[in-house]
Amino acid sequence: MHHNWHSGNTSWACLQTATNQIAIGWPAVVGEQYQVQGNNDVATTDWFNIGDIISARLTNVVSQVPKTNVLQFYRVAQVN
Numbered sequence: 001m002h003h004n005w006h007s008g009n010t011s012w013a014c015l016q017t018a019t020n021q022i023a024i025g026w027p028a029v030v031g032e033q034y035q036v037q038g039n040n041d042v043a044t045t046d047w048f049n050i051g052d053i054i055s056a057r058l059t060n061v062v063s064q065v066p067k068t069n070v071l072q073f074y075r076v077a078q079v080n
Contacts, residue, residue, distance in 0.1 A: 020066060020067050021064045021065070021066065021067060022064065022065050022066075022067050022074075023062050023063070023064050023065075024036060024062070024063050024064075024065060024074055024076065025060060025061065025062040025063075026060070026061055026076050027059060027060055027061075028056035028058070028059055028060060028061040029056060029059070030056050030057065030058065030059060031055070031056065032055075032056050032078055032079075033053050033054065033055050033056070033078070033079040034053070034054045034056065034061065034076050034077065034078055034079060035049055035053050035054070035076070035077045035079050036049070036050045036051055036054070036063050036065055036074060036075075036076055037049055037050060037074065037075050037076070037077055038050045038065070038068075038072050038073065038074055039072070039073045039075075040070060040071060040072060040073070041073075042073045047075065047077075050065045050066075050074075051063065051065060053079055
């Protein structure tokens with residue numbers, strides 16, 4: 001499974017790396033911090049953190065998150 005999204009000049013990617021992991025990649029600003037979040041219903045605001053805060057060391061970041069057996073939506077939030 002591999003998905004790419006484009007929004008303007010921004011590209012995102014999500015792919016299954018193993019039976020229990022999904023890799024999510026996004027463009028980043030070096031030195032900024034990001035948090036991958038999940039939600040089972042994108043129509044709600046019930047986003048929850050997945051894993052630790054990630055500090056960007058490059059302009060592209062990839063994070064592996066556990067795959068679940070339920071429909072899951074992901075987003076990446078910049079942490080202030």
